[in-house]
Amino acid sequence: MKKLLLASSLLLTFSISAQEFTRKDSLQGGFSFERISYDVQRYDLNIAINIEERSITGYNDITFKIVENTSKIQVDLFENMQVDSIVFEGKKLNYKREFGAVFLDFGKPLTKNFSDKKIRFYYSGKPLVAKNAPWDGGFVFNKDVNGKPWIGVAVQGTGASLWYPVKDSQSDEPDFGASIKVAVQNGLMNVSNGRFLGSEDLKNGYTRWDWEVKSPINTYNITVNIGDYVHIHDNLDGLDLDYYVLRNNEEKAKKHFEEVKPMMNCFQSKFGKYPFAQDGYKLVETSYLGMEHQSAVAYGNKYRKGYAGRDMTGTGIGILFDYITIHESGHEWFGNSITSKDIADMWIHEGFTTYSESVFVECLYGAEKAQEYLNGQKRSVQNDHPIIGQYLVNKEGSTDMYYKGAQLLNTLRHIVNDDEKWWKMILKYSETYRHKIIDTKTVVDYFNTETGKDLTAIFNQYLNYTNIPILEYKIEKNKIDYRWKTDVTDFKMPAVLKVGSKEIRLDATNDWQSYKVKAKKEEEISFENKRFFIKLSKN
Structure with missing residues (x-):
């Protein structure tokens, strides 16, 4: 995102943290010239995962174009992962590593608009294992009730470079999507983002499962899900709805996921058409609670209503629906389609998505219930730190980005005081910035324009200070x-x-x-x- 957020004639000021940041933080969260000098057009990931060793071997083809003359670019891969070799135009490139940054030297200048070229980045290693996914990043190695391996990964905030070489910044998504080819031991399936292209028995005890995403995709959303899955297919007005669940849960899932259609009808009426129709919509059962992996939403709420079976609002309304299905699917519009440039602006993901929960409640149960639900969420606001984090160092703000962010939007709705106008604004916002990367300034400017009011100070107070008015x-x-x-x-x-x-x-x-x-x-x-x-x- 941006360092300075100018909206109208006012400067949005930021609360300055006393925390010290390092060169490592800047390399991960910043916009070095070696990052901004090139634009990723596509990723083609081809790997094998050894479950017993908890290791990965393979490569990522990174197709790119040059936007500023350069002879070096930065690709990211966690320090504990091994760079085996990097090949460009048939020759191995020289490179230097600094923390998680890998600086590739082409040995010659690449000029602006140099495009449709690719590097093949071979790598291997044992990726970090999450201690408590999805709240910390890493792989999750588990087993299902039948003792079969059940593997997933969640890296939001921690970084996609935890497990594959990538430009690890929300500021750049592959313009033409990605393919994810994952070989796993025979008898298991891998489910990744987008459409299933087929599988191939590699005759070495492994089967490779091939998936492709045609839409731009956040790098932390690219995922693997390995398990003894069965496939359930459904359709809503031409939109493919697919569910991959553990074999023992097939009948339970068919009943439980009936909630998806009214959710999809609600969100499409308020936020516009599902933004990844060409890639389809999937829920994939995981052993961790959930994550908004684009077109392959991680579902781990164990077929319960509420949040892990609880009503977080204390109103009785939160137990009427499955929080993980609704919230993580809401991210398809807010976070996956509309993405913040810097992780410091993650409220653009979480505030709008948390608000989408009340939108779902309003669609099904009415405006009064939705307001009651929102009022119940107020008790979860901590007012401990500003919602906006520190720019350029991969630092999120307070978890108040969820509930306080939703309260900000509800407050804006009642400042507008015209529901017809409000819903038109929300729909236009979703459609205007569909598949785009934005920052807080963009959001503030949009609502200032659409309301005809200068709301800058209001955004500033809620986003950059702990106190509410x-x-x-x-x-x-x-x-x-x-x-x-x-x-x-x-x-x-x-x-x-x-x-x-x-x-x-x-x-x-x-x-x-x-x-x-x-x-x-x-x-x-x-x-x-x-x-x-x-x-x-x-x-």
């Missing part, structure tokens, strides 16, 4: 004084005054203002704080 007020006879207390200056946001059954929208700012009210009792006077994520402070 405090509406201070005092009541004296037939007059109420009110103002917003915020970290940012020039903060303007409506305050909804309730006098009995009547609502009055006041244009509140950081300055004290007064409004004359007529009420028989002071108890009849209050401010709305259910539809807005704010605090009330009566003086």
